[in-house]
Amino acid sequence: MHIGVLTGGGDCPGLNAVLRSVVRTAEKEYGSTVVGFRNGWRGLLEDDAMVLDRPVVNGLLTRGGTVLGSARVAPQKLRDGLGRMREVLDAHGVDALLPIGGEGTLTAAAWLASEGVPVIGIPKTIDNDIHGTDLTFGFDTAVSIATDLIDRLHTTAESHQRVLLVEVMGRHAGWIALNAGLASGAHLTITPEQPFDIEEVCKLVTARFDRGHRHVIGVVSEGATPLPGTMPLRDGGLDEFGHRRFTGVAQQLGEELERRTGKEVRTTVLGHVQRGGTPTSFDRVLATRFGLHAAIAAHEGHFGQMVALHGTEIGLVPLADAVRELKTVPKSRLAETASFTG
Ligand SMILES: Nc1ncnc2c1ncn2[C@@H]1O[C@H](COP(=O)(O)OP(=O)(O)OP(=O)(O)O)[C@@H](O)[C@H]1O
Ligand SMILES: O=P(O)(O)OC[C@H]1O[C@](O)(CO)[C@@H](O)[C@@H]1O
Ligand SMILES: [Mg+2]
16 A cells, blocks of 8 residues: 655644654555655645655654644645645555644545545644544643743742733644643633633732732633723734734733733743644654554545544544534633632
8 A cells, every 4th residue: 555644734743753653554564655745735736745664754753843844725725726636646656645734634634535535634733622532642742841831930920029921822722721721830821712801810910919929820822812892902814824813912911911900910922832842752652653543544444534542542533523623622621720720
């Protein structure tokens, strides 16, 4: 069998580990071969391919990023390019395509599957917002990095009796904020799932200083929004791929908080450091198991499916189900943070 792979969307720790795992399994267990398409779907449209064999993937287990490169392509371009993508897959003799990506890449994969292309999806994203799988690889690394950095902010916040707000990634889902907030003992966590009330935030901050505490740490998802009518948030419009352009919610919240409470506020935006560097051992293992099971599923012909973590086991779920909606943080998980707020 000849397997095609590509990595789409934002890069994330563990992508290279998946590539290594797919190649090792395909070659060693089945005597199969693997071709990689560069820069996500663009590589398939432009026939930009590279051989992926064991010498190429040696040493990739611990390396962040993706040796295949990643890119975003306007969905309409993909839809217009279906014929071209089929030609390229045929020209390479690809029997199964394994797209590795977030909800966007997997939505494209589900659509290709519905058009009869033999596809098996592999879920990746630091955001952990893919349905049908308990976790995606990259998430554990992102939470670990964010936790470590927030830990470091506690000391400065205390020394200066400041409010320190930390903006973490999370466009639609607050998983990183929730977990990094709990792990680092944050006093306040704000996620996209629950619009915040600036009045409540001010009360929490004032009450904490009144109780004699010397600092406040707040974790804010980049996609958080204020309750309508409570405070303004600049509108950045949409980018060419239809994603909302962020304008720095934590910074704007911080300015408003400082104005209303008189407390000194500083904001740190963690940004892409959350996606960089080597994956944690957890993500190395999850990525390796996803790659292994996707290669097995390809050889068994389970097309139109996505590999997924269920408890401790790796299973398969229909791609169409996985991309129907995003997995956001449920109210019950948000409620769990109540005891640690303030
Ligand atoms: N609705 C869609 N239909 C077809 N293709 C899509 C669709 N949404 C996204 N894609 C394709 O998938 C690519 C990657 O999507 P996106 O930029 O949302 O990243 P992702 O895979 O969701 O990863 P992440 O969100 O973790 O960065 C897009 O550039 C586009 O080519
Ligand atoms: O790297 P870019 O294109 O700025 O994308 C950033 C987005 O990608 C992610 O890191 C992964 O989906 C999001 O958390 C973030 O909103
Ligand atoms: Mg996405």
